[in-house]
Each structure stands twice: as structure tokens, then as C-alpha cells.
Amino acid sequence: DTEVTQTPKHLVMGMTNKKSLKCEQHMGHRAMYWYKQKAKKPPELMFVYSYEKLSINESVPSRFSPECPNSSLLNLHLHALQPEDSALYLCASSQVSRGHQPQHFGDGTRLSIL
Amino acid sequence: GENVEQHPSTLSVQEGDSAVIKCTYSDSASNYFPWYKQELGKGPQLIIDIRSNVGEKKDQRIAVTLNKTAKHFSLHITETQPEDSAVYFCAASYTTGNQFYFGTGTSLTVIP
Numbered sequence: 001d002t003e004v005t006q007t008p009k010h011l012v013m014g015m016t017n018k019k020s021l022k023c024e025q026h027m028g029h030r031a032m033y034w035y036k037q038k039a040k041k042p043p044e045l046m047f048v049y050s051y052e053k054l055s056i057n058e059s060v061p062s063r064f065s066p067e068c069p070n071s072s073l074l075n076l077h078l079h080a081l082q083p084e085d086s087a088l089y090l091c092a093s094s095q096v097s098r099g100h101q102p103q104h105f106g107d108g109t110r111l112s113i114l
Numbered sequence: 115g116e117n118v119e120q121h122p123s124t125l126s127v128q129e130g131d132s133a134v135i136k137c138t139y140s141d142s143a144s145n146y147f148p149w150y151k152q153e154l155g156k157g158p159q160l161i162i163d164i165r166s167n168v169g170e171k172k173d174q175r176i177a178v179t180l181n182k183t184a185k186h187f188s189l190h191i192t193e194t195q196p197e198d199s200a201v202y203f204c205a206a207s208y209t210t211g212n213q214f215y216f217g218t219g220t221s222l223t224v225i226p
Contacts, residue, residue, distance in 0.1 A: 004157075031212070042203050042216035043158065056212065090157050097212040100146040100165065105157035 003027055004106035006091050012112045015081060021109045023074040023091030029104075031097035032074040034066060035090040037108070043090055049074060050097040078111075086113045116141040118206050120217025127194050128225050135220045137204035138186040144206040147187045148214070149178060152201045161202075162189070194224045 035043035048056035145166035150158035205214040
């Protein structure tokens with residue numbers, strides 16, 4: 001079992017739907033991350049939150065909207081997605097957003113866009 | 115930016131044999147090197163990491179070695195077991211940065 005919990009595990013949505021992915025950690029970490037992972041590829045960084053503030057946005061389309069309500073929670077709001085957005089979305093956390101800190105991943109949300 | 119290369123992309127070994135996965139990095143400022151194991155349907159799990167002030171680190175059947183001069187690091191798994199079958203990713207980062215640079219992954223299959 002991982003210490004980073006993601007819900008839902010699976011999500012199927014149409015291109016006009018609005019949905020949200022949720023991530024929660026109770027390790028006291030102050031940095032949280034969203035990654036996108038395609039099959040047989042490494043995770044690709046999307047967003048980094050440090051102390052609840054967005055510190056990195058890797059040129060992600062605006063149809064993905066992150067939110068960090070508090071230090072334990074991270075959301076990813078989805079709207080008007082495209083079929084190529086189908087992927088595994090991973091959340092991770094670390095003590096602080098410094099490169100020498102290990103990141104702990106959740107098991108992801110498998111997203112399918114119809 | 116940092117570029118991490120990982121080899122081989124696939125690896126099959128007999129149960130009980132050793133497996134070695136190698137990664138090279140380009141930025142000499144990188145000083146933290148984690149290894150992740152990703153099983154089917156799961157997220158990446160940290161299995162071992164090494165910092166640039168150390169040349170080798172072991173944890174039971176898993177070891178990682180680092181050669182800073184040559185800018186490469188390797189994962190060694192001894193006495194492999196079927197449950198070691200997974201995709202393994204190496205990564206590199208540096209203290210003042212805030213992101214990991216991942217290798218392309220190695221799919222390891224341990225044949226019983």
C-alpha cells in the first residue's frame with residue numbers, strides 16, 4: 001500500500017465532461033506533484049506545488065487545472081479533454097520541492113477519453 | 115537540461131541470476147539518483163537511492179553504484195525472483211532543482 005492515495009482509480013469521460021482527480025498524503029510533505037504517464041514511458045512532470053503554491057507548470061494545456069486546497073490535498077480538474085490525454089495520471093509528494101528529496105508516488109488514476 | 119539514458123530497454127533473466135541496469139546522465143550538477151520499480155497497474159515505488167557523496171549503497175538483494183567521473187550509475191539485483199519482474203526507472207536530480215529527470219525504463223522479466 002502506498003502512502004499517497006489517489007481517487008478514482010479509473011475514470012472514463014467524454015470530451016465535453018468536467019471531472020476531477022484527487023490526491024491525498026498524510027506524511028507531512030510540503031511538495032506535491034502531478035505527472036502524466038503513457039504506456040511504456042517514464043512519468044512526465046506536469047505541475048509542482050511547493051507549500052501550497054504552484055511553482056512549476058510544464059507548459060500544460062489549460063484544459064488541465066491544478067488546485068492545492070491544503071498541504072495534504074492536491075486536485076487536478078479536467079475539462080474538454082482530447083483523446084490523446086488518455087493516460088495514467090500520477091500524484092507524488094516529497095518533504096520539500098528540492099531535487100535531493102525522494103518522491104513518493106500514488107498508484108495513479110487511469111484516465112480514458114472517449 | 116539534464117538528459118538520462120537507460121539501458122537495456124528489456125531484460126530477461128533466469129530466476130536466481132543477477133540483473134544489471136545502467137543509466138548515464140549529462141549534467142555534472144546532478145547529485146541525487148533514485149531508482150523506481152513499477153509493477154503493472156501500480157505507481158512507481160522507490161526501491162533505492164544514492165547521493166553523489168557515496169559510491170555504492172546496498173539493501174539486501176539490491177545495490178546501486180555511482181561513478182561520478184563517468185557520469186553513470188547502475189542498479190544490481192542479485193538472486194532474482196519472479197516478483198522482481200517489473201519496469202525499472204532510474205532518475206537524476208540536483209539539490210537546487212525541483213524535478214526528476216527519468217530514464218526511459220527497463221522492463222525486467224524473471225523467468226521461473
